[in-house]
Amino acid sequence: xxxxxTLISSATASGASNVSFxxxxxxxxxxxxxFFVNLNPSVTxxxxxxxxxASGQSxxxxxxxxxxxxxxxxxADATGLEYRTSEDQANGTAYxxxxxxxxxxxxxxxxxxxSLFNPSSTxxxxxxxxxxxxxxxxxxxxxxxxYFVSGYINTTSAITEIDFKPPSGTFDGNIYMYxxx
Amino acid sequence: xxxxKLLNTSTASGASSVEFxxLTGYxxxxxxxxxxxxxxDxxxxxxxxxASGQTxxxxxMTTTxxxxxxxxxxxxxxxxxxxxxxxAQGTAYQKLTTSIGSDSDECGAGELFLFNPASTTYVKHFxxxxxxxxxxxxSGDVFTAGYINVTAAITGIDFKMSSGNLDAVIKQYGLVAT
Numbered sequence: 001x002x003x004x005x006t007l008i009s010s011a012t013a014s015g016a017s018n019v020s021f022x023x024x025x026x027x028x029x030x031x032x033x034x035f036f037v038n039l040n041p042s043v044t045x046x047x048x049x050x051x052x053x054a055s056g057q058s059x060x061x062x063x064x065x066x067x068x069x070x071x072x073x074x075x076a077d078a079t080g081l082e083y084r085t086s087e088d089q090a091n092g093t094a095y096x097x098x099x100x101x102x103x104x105x106x107x108x109x110x111x112x113x114x115s116l117f118n119p120s121s122t123x124x125x126x127x128x129x130x131x132x133x134x135x136x137x138x139x140x141x142x143x144x145x146x147y148f149v150s151g152y153i154n155t156t157s158a159i160t161e162i163d164f165k166p167p168s169g170t171f172d173g174n175i176y177m178y179x180x181x
Numbered sequence: 182x183x184x185x186k187l188l189n190t191s192t193a194s195g196a197s198s199v200e201f202x203x204l205t206g207y208x209x210x211x212x213x214x215x216x217x218x219x220x221x222d223x224x225x226x227x228x229x230x231x232a233s234g235q236t237x238x239x240x241x242m243t244t245t246x247x248x249x250x251x252x253x254x255x256x257x258x259x260x261x262x263x264x265x266x267x268x269a270q271g272t273a274y275q276k277l278t279t280s281i282g283s284d285s286d287e288c289g290a291g292e293l294f295l296f297n298p299a300s301t302t303y304v305k306h307f308x309x310x311x312x313x314x315x316x317x318x319x320s321g322d323v324f325t326a327g328y329i330n331v332t333a334a335i336t337g338i339d340f341k342m343s344s345g346n347l348d349a350v351i352k353q354y355g356l357v358a359t
Contacts, residue, residue, distance in 0.1 A: 005356070007183030035356070037208050037296055038303045071245035071262060071324065077269035081247050081262035107332050111296035111306035133306040133326040144243040146308060146326035174208065176357055178183070 043169030066151025207355030221345030244327030
């Protein structure tokens, strides 16, 4: 993670169903960096995710091929390091999860970052990678979940919008969008 | 001014620990540790925090650690979860590497991100990535993450080796001024 950061936009969610950034993603920067701070969902055990919209299209439903894997450790001392076949996508158009089974306890949530590369390109697919940590639930116990996602949005159209949300319910938290130069 | 703000730089030379006592004013902190060279061969860089109203670096954490590794000999490589270096509601110093060599050219380096330590509502998430020249002569890419399971504000962070002193440069940055 290098380069000078410029804050483009930020969103403070309070009981929001989603957070969208619908402006500011353009050719100004070759890399965009999103930080998530304390995304606390209202519904437990969900897969918080993102999708994007490409120029000339409608809706957050672009085609994604991705990998997902995690390390986790419960407060009851169960551990795991595994590839997640349930959340990856093979040319899928679903919201791409970047955590799973997140607890909705009042002190819980998700923090982390996402890098999105050259979204305004009209030549290449759009690469991204995400690293988050959350307090999740594993076998009924609170658990630290370090979740990794990487992939590409399989379109050569420019990406102009991005949306973050849980599959149901609402959430609180902060999301910051930076340009990297 | 929205870029990372360099807040403090500590240059350790034979130090037993490196402590930062200001963790307010920003939503996200990044600690960059450079050329961490232990006095004792095979020791790990580790950290702990102190919460407001508490004493000592001994807050409760639940954490994960895994690493990929490759020996200079080419004989061994792999990806492993480190069950000896994670914590389940532990209060020990959390390791950020496993075993750094102490030869003059051996060291570890990496970054630790700490989210919203001043919060009095949420647990405190962190994650780190470090590379180490291990005492067993391999490159280790170490991923550590977890949460400090306290809703009190974190007011101090301490870095030290698992045993012995260290040479290192550790820089503290802040992002998103509050």
